[in-house]
Amino acid sequence: MAIPAVSVIVAAYNAMPYLTRCITSVAEQTIGQDELEIIVVDDGSTDETARELHRLAGVYPGLITIFEQPNSGGPSAPRNAGLDHARGRFVFFLDADDYLGPEALERMVAMAEKNGTDVVLGKMVGVGGREAPASMFRRDQPKTDVFSSRVYWTLNPMKLFRRELLERHALRFPVDLSIGEDQLFVGPAYLHAAGISVLASYDCLYWVQREDEGNITLRPGGTETRLTFLPRVVDMIMENVPPGPGRDHLAQRHLTVEVQQLLDHLVHEPRPQQEKALARLADTITPLWHEGLNDRLSAMARLRLHLVRHRMLDELLALARFERELARSSVSTPVLIDRGRALARYPFLRDPDRAIPDTCYDITAQLGVRHRIDRAELHGTTLHLAGHGYLHRVATEDVTTELVLRERDSKEEFRLPVTHTATPRLGADEDSGHYAYEKAGFEATVDITTAADGGPLQDGLWDISLAIGARGITREVRVGSKRATTVSGKAATHVVNTTEGPRAATLYTTHPHGNFTLDLGEQKHPVLPHLSLDDTVRWAADAPTELELTGRCTLAGHPEGALAVAVSNDRGDSTSFVASTTDGSFVVRVPVTELPAGIWHGALRLGDWALPLPALPSNLTAAKWRRRALPWYAKPAVNGENGLALHVARTDLVKAMTRRSKPRRGAAAC
Known part of the structure; x- marks a missing residue:
């Protein structure tokens, strides 16, 4: 029997009517039924789940394997049973409430195989009001790990796992936990994986909120259930990850998410149980939390942990009530500005009876930065920028905003004033209009010839930022990702005149973030691809002695008269003829009557940039004219070099008469 690519394991308990869509979404996957097996474990359902499973097995014969068992009380036992029977190279755990996008498995398997990764996270989409994890799905990540990404912030098992990884490390879901069992399965899988992929560009899993809120993964529990699994998660981290940034990265998740969730349940319990639970929580987090973690944590998380560490139960209950009200409010918490720091006005700020340190309230580094670009244009050597920028909840008083240019490689920077x-x-x-920012606008002009402390900016990629300042606080942010619809982010390459000669300057937005950068000196945006010449060279229809060349110039700007055809001959003569441009096209006319005798070659030139002129057609008729009553001509040069070669000469009258006097071949002699 062929080994399938994927074993999809579905734990089902009273899953109607969601089960039908779930199983159908798997059976109809574009990866094909030959690459699939569906293992459904009915965990003692009392509704129509069993009947529907057998009906679906008849619709998809040979695809679905059904196991039935008494109710286990949680998802661990049915998932383990399915895993014990799985044969696929990969396994995917799917709750019976949820369903897959049509190409999900094909895309995830392809990503795992291409990158040699053991776990693939497919983008999750919330349905029916259910909130799906999002921070790890901002972009595709072909190969990452648990320490250099946000994947650890989703510990549900609805992911693609290489089965060999699970068997090699004997990974199974703990059956003695009613919640948190997924963390003790997925966490070790992440840590042991040879690599993790993130597929963010396709909606893989639709995460459904059941109308009866009966999702297995949403069972609430209380502090006791959380204080049962959380110490085991802490032990898992301590045993597998040495002290340092990696451990802190994982600890941040639990010290933020799990602690908050536990405290949400704490408020509903009797006082003796609250005191006992708080003491256990303080002991549990002690191995993970240290002062060096504070920079990774939000101010609210820091405040919670301080109160937990010092067993300040009444203050914790008050904070929990404050957080509930804050979640319902449409206004963000006000801040206190003091000596260049912003402190959130959370409960007990600078309360002398509690003596909680200001560091638990300091949100200076987390202040939201709001900005928008309303104008971004390059005219000649001058860049014009306009827009606004402000710090969320900080009044625009004593504004000190500056424009910052920083060269990407050398890190050289210049700070320029704005109006x-x-x-x-x-x-x-x-915030319901609670805060006003009436002096947040700015206008800036940057002349590339003087922006470097009076001198020219050197060639390089100059990233553009705002150092937004007010009331003694400054935050720097790259600008361009937020811009008016009238502001283009498309690269616009210019050739500009400077005292040092012509220079290339391109204003563009980066990918994928969309921030503005000024490219000086063709670092990423060469000039020549913007210039092209048509292959056909002809005599002008209205001027038979003017050679006409046509082409395209897609530059956003260049000095007037700078685009021209420059020609020279074998006798040292040279001249040029300016192009006439219209809507990206240009025409150059070369009046051959003005050219001295010789073999002429040339190029299309724009400053120091040049394109060779196309060769003249061999059958191009000669142009003829009179200069000082003597006959002249211009025609393609015989055995000319590649490119244009034009022979200009005075007609030799003796040779011309001789040619005329010779009898034509086949004619009778007189």
Whole structure:
């Protein structure tokens, strides 16, 4: 029997009517039924789940294997049973409430095989009001790990796992836990994986909120259930990850998410149980939390942990109530600005009876930065920028915003002043208008010939940022990702005149973030691809002695008269003829009557950039004219070099008469 690519394991308990869509979404996967097996474990359902499973098995014969067992009380036992019978190279755990996008398995298997990874996270989409994890799905990540990405912030098992990884490490779901069992399965799988892939560009898993809120993975429990699994998760981290940034990265998740969830349940329990649970929680987090972690944590998380460490139960209950009200409010918490620091006005801020340190309230580094670009244009050597920028919840008083240019490789930077402009009613559509930012506007002009402390900016990629400052606080942010619809992010390459000669300057937005960068000196945007010449060279229809060349110039700008055809001959003569441009096309006419005698070659030139001129057609008729009553001609040069070769000469009258006097071949002599 052929080994399938994927074994999809479905734990089902009273899963109707969601089960039908779930199983159908797997059976109809584009990877094909030959590459699939579906293992469904009915965990003692009392509704129509069993009947529907057998019906679906008849619809898809040979595809679905059904196991029935008494109810185990949780998803661990049915998932383990399915894993024990799986034969696929990969396994995917799917809850019976959820369903897959049509190409999900094909795309995830392909990503795993191409990159040699053991786990693949497919983008999750919430359905029916269910909130799906999002921070790890901002972009595709072909190969990453648990320490250099956000994958650890989703520990549910609805992912693609290489089965060999699970068997090699004997990974199974603990059956003695009612919640948190997924963390003790997925966490070790992440840590032992040879690599992890993230497929963010396709909606793989639709995560459904059941109308009866009966999802297995949503069972709430209380503090006791959380204090049962959390110490085991801490032990798992301590045993597998040495002290340092890696351990702190994982600890951040649990010290933020699990602690908050536990405290949410703590408020509903009797006082003796609250005191006992708080003491156990403080002991549990002690191995993970140290002061060096504070920079990774939000101010709210720092405050929670301080109160937990010091067993400040009443304050924790008050904070939990504050957080519930804050979640319902449309207004963000006000801040206290003091000596260049921003402190959130959370409960007990600078309360002398509690003596909680300011570090538990400090949100200076986490202040939201709001910005938008309303103008971004390059005219000649000058870049014009305009827009607004402000710090969320910080009034635009004593504004000190500057424009920052920083060269990407050398890190050389220049800070340039901006003109502050009024922004009436800015902030009215945020926080119910509670905060106003009426002096957040700016205008800036950057001349590339003087921006480097009076001198020219050197060639390089100059990233553009704003150092947004108000009331003694400054935050720097790259700009361009937020811009008005009238502001283009498309690369615009210019050739500009400077005292050092012509220079290439391109204003563009980076991918994928969309921030503005100024490219000086063709680091990423060469000039020549913007210039092209048509192959056909002809005599102008209205001027039979003017050679006409046509082409395209897609530059956003260049000095007037700089685009020209320059020609020279074998006798040292040279001249040029300016192109006439219209809507990206150009025409150059070369009046051969003005050229001295010789063999002429040339190029299309724009400053120091040049394109060779196309060769003249061999059958191009000669142009003829009179200069000082003597006959002249211009025609393709015989045995000319590659490219244009034009022979200009005075007609030799003796040779011309001789040719005329010779009898034509076949004619009778007189």
